[in-house]
Amino acid sequence: MAERPGRPSKIQTKGDNGAGAAPADRFAALADSTRRHLLEQVAVRDRAVSELLADLHISQAAVSQHLRVLREAGLVTARKEGRHRYYQLRPAALTELRDWLDELERFWQARLAALGDYLREAPG
Amino acid sequence: MKADIDATVSYPHPVSRVWEALTSSEALAAWLMPNEGEGGVGRYDRVGHRFTLRSRPAPGFDGIVRCEVLEVEPPRRMVWSWAGGNIDTTVTWTLDQTSDGGTRLRMHQVGFHGLGAQLTRRILAGGYPRILGRRLPAYLDQADGQAAPADCAQGWRSYLGIFRRWR
Numbered sequence: 012m013a014e015r016p017g018r019p020s021k022i023q024t025k026g027d028n029g030a031g032a033a034p035a036d037r038f039a040a041l042a043d044s045t046r047r048h049l050l051e052q053v054a055v056r057d058r059a060v061s062e063l064l065a066d067l068h069i070s071q072a073a074v075s076q077h078l079r080v081l082r083e084a085g086l087v088t089a090r091k092e093g094r095h096r097y098y099q100l101r102p103a104a105l106t107e108l109r110d111w112l113d114e115l116e117r118f119w120q121a122r123l124a125a126l127g128d129y130l131r132e133a134p135g
Numbered sequence: 136m137k138a139d140i141d142a143t144v145s146y147p148h149p150v151s152r153v154w155e156a157l158t159s160s161e162a163l164a165a166w167l168m169p170n171e172g173e174g175g176v177g178r179y180d181r182v183g184h185r186f187t188l189r190s191r192p193a194p195g196f197d198g199i200v201r202c203e204v205l206e207v208e209p210p211r212r213m214v215w216s217w218a219g220g221n222i223d224t225t226v227t228w229t230l231d232q233t234s235d236g237g238t239r240l241r242m243h244q245v246g247f248h249g250l251g252a253q254l255t256r257r258i259l260a261g262g263y264p265r266i267l268g269r270r271l272p273a274y275l276d277q278a279d280g281q282a283a284p285a286d287c288a289q290g291w292r293s294y295l296g297i298f299r300r301w302r
Contacts, residue, residue, distance in 0.1 A: 035221040041248040042223075112247065116140050119242055122167055123144045126156060126240075129166040130148045135155065 029085030029101075034111035037104060040084035045069065046077050050100070053087050057099040140244040146237055150230050153238040154210035157228055160186070168200070179204055180213075202226075217244065 041047055045067065052058055052066075064074050078098060081087045086104045090097050146153060156162040158180040163170050172178075173185040184204040192198035200219040207213045215226045224246035231239045 033221070038247045039221045047248070112138070112140065115244075116142065119140055119142045119244070120144075123142055123240070123242065125166040126153075127144065127146055129156060129162065130146055130152060133156075133162070133165065135152060 029083045029088075030103075032083065032085040034108055037084045037086055037108055040080050040086060043077070043080075045073075046081055049074070049077055049098075050081060050086055053081075053098050054100045057097045059095045059097055061095070063098070138245075138247045141241070143239060143241040145233055145239045147235070148238060149236060150210050150232050150238045153230055153240055157213065157230075158209075163188075179215075180207060180209060182207055222247065 041050070048067070049063055052063055060071070060074065060078070063078070064071055067074060078087065078089070082089055082098075084104075085101055085107075087098045088101050090099070156166065158178050160170055160172055160177045160179065163179075168188040168190055170186050170188045173187075176184060176186075178184075179186050179202075182204055186202050188200040188202060190198050190200075197219070200217060202218075203216045205214040205216055205225065211230055213228045215228075217224045217226045224244050227241075227243045227245075229241040229243070231241075233239050
């Protein structure tokens, strides 16, 4: 997946809060280095948009778009406090990504076992 | 956080035989998934060969994994692109002869763009106790938080349901 700094492409997800987004959507959201950077910032502690904007050389609109993709992918959640909007990591998403990778690993182990059966049984 | 899949298996069969099983459409259908080569080719052993692995569609996934042979060094190494269901990865196959004439096969799938070591380190160093101590219980207390694991399970099942069928 091509890294695309700047304005992110839209990623299809099921709901706005992103809790039901498929893990594959989360990986797609993480395909962008700016978004990975934003997520790392948010993982340390909750961040206001202005704070996230400070160490990036892109427009506020672009940052907001990236945050939206992260939110729709269920990786972060947003809350409003007064005039500020804060973003926080959605830790469950990390567990879900790990579970998904574990499941994919089990898929491959099952397929490689099936390859063993094939080699044993097929003529050749 | 680990963001790739790495599996190594040894078979008592010679490298040439395992290579055949990795590059023949018919063999792949027997152990991996039903597949179809672009232009009707029955072997995927040249750079640029494209094929699709087919399975049942699921929400957000059309049931097709698109592959292309990106690199090939017969009979030792082959790289496929592996794209579908919103992920775009590569699968690298490496074959080595074992001392008893068998084959050690390694499958390495990368490109999930997981979280870097930096994030993992930060979570472990600072955020993690807070996540476990405050956010996780808070999350678990939420009604929608309780629903999330089921959604999640459905999420990957809708993608991996594709694979399960062929287990």
